Amino acid sequence: MDIHENACLTPRGRALLARRILEVGETPKAVATAFGVSTKTARKWVARFQDEGPDGLRDRSSRPHKLRRPTSQATQARIINLRRQRIAGQQIARDLGVSPATVSRVLKRAGLSRLRDLDPAPPVRRYQRDRPGELIHLDIKKLGRFERPGHRVTGDRKGQSNRRGTKLGGMGWEYVHVCIDDASRIAFSQIKPDERKESAVAVLHAAVADYARLGITVERVMTDNGACYRSQAFREACKQLGLRHIRTKPYTPKTNGKAERFIQTALREWAYAHAYTTSDQRAEHLPAWLHRYNWHRPHGSLQTNTPISRLGLSENNLLRLHI
Incomplete structure (x- = not known):
């Protein structure tokens, strides 16, 4: 049972209060003063104890047992009907001659408290390219460098690294550049010291080369x-590689959702999956995890098939490419 934080008495204390008055013979005023409550409160608990015994000393709901004038079904229907016409609650209360609280309760039960509840949620629009290489998604995730296990492992935030490199021994940041193919979900990733144009261009070239090794020709990014990604250098790299560059709508990360989802998976299954002693050790585990992700890990959006299965490789090619 939840007890209010300001309550002076619990059921056990109420029973002790009642017994001191009924059995010991102390006055209600004296006992109330001793327990830090009013005389009226003391008499209330004594009366309940006499009528119902120990069960009467438990907390009760403040909700009334019955309403003197319950809102009729016809009135409730009119409230809901006016709400569906996008009329504000205060206006409904004034038009129907009921209290705003009544309107609020009716609308809450009907699930129409907010205006946005009147409009159905737009259907989720999912898309997937037909063949590997038609479109790859690029994104960047910033991770902190460290030279000893942090609070995620130890649970202690004292003395943790300061990212600005002050006297606390901060190690700074490293940037995980990720790439994932829209159709097959085959992923590629590299860790760079920054998120500048030079690093982005280098990752783009490396990703295109890695997909080419699997027989995938990249067409769009x-x-x-x-x-x-808005730099002239990245634009020139796309032109050199024969890629069409598509940028997402501002403040709409779901457009690039496959890369966002891959980052979540990478953090959960690689970056935060083990108690790495240093960030360099974490980086060493990235290639092995990527191999497992592409070749051995079932993917939910692919009907639990692996990403590499979407390429339809022959047995000879599988043996040649599998490391």
């Missing part, structure tokens, strides 16, 4: 509107 989708990114957000980060500075490195």
Whole structure:
């Protein structure tokens, strides 16, 4: 049972109060003063104890047993009907001659308290390219460097690294550049010291080469509107590789949702999955995890098949490419 934080008495204390008055013979005023409550409160608990015994000393709901004038079904229907016409609650109360609280309760039960509840949620629009290489998604995730296990492992935030490199021994940041193919979900990733245009261009070239090794010809690349992706250098790299560059609508990360989802998976299954002693050790585990993700891990959006299965490789090619 939940007890109010300001309550002076619990059921056990109420029973002791009642017994001191009924059995010991102390006055209600004296006992009330001793327990820090009013005389009226003391008499209330004594009366309940006499009528119902120990069960009468438990907390009760403040909700009335019955309403003197319950809202009729016809009135409730009119409230809901007016609400569906997008009329404010205060206006409904004034038009129907009921209290705003009544309107609020009726609308809450009907699930129409907010105006946005009147409009059905738009259907989720999912898309997937038909063949590997039609579109790849690029994104960047910033991770903190460390030279000893942090609070995620130890649970102690004292003395944790300061990212600005002050006297606390901060190690700074490293940036995980991720790439994932829209159709097959085959992923590629590299860790760079920054998120500048030079790093973004290098990752793009490396990703295209890695997909080419699997027989995938990349045609389009989708990114957000980060500075490195808006740079002239990245534009020239796309032109050199024969790629069409697509940028997402500002403040709409769901457009690039496959990369966002891959980042979540990478954090859960790689970056935060083990108690790495240093960030360098974490980086060493990335290639092995990527291999497992692409070749061995079932993917939910692919009917629990692996990403590499979407390429339809022959047995000879599988043996040649599998490391």
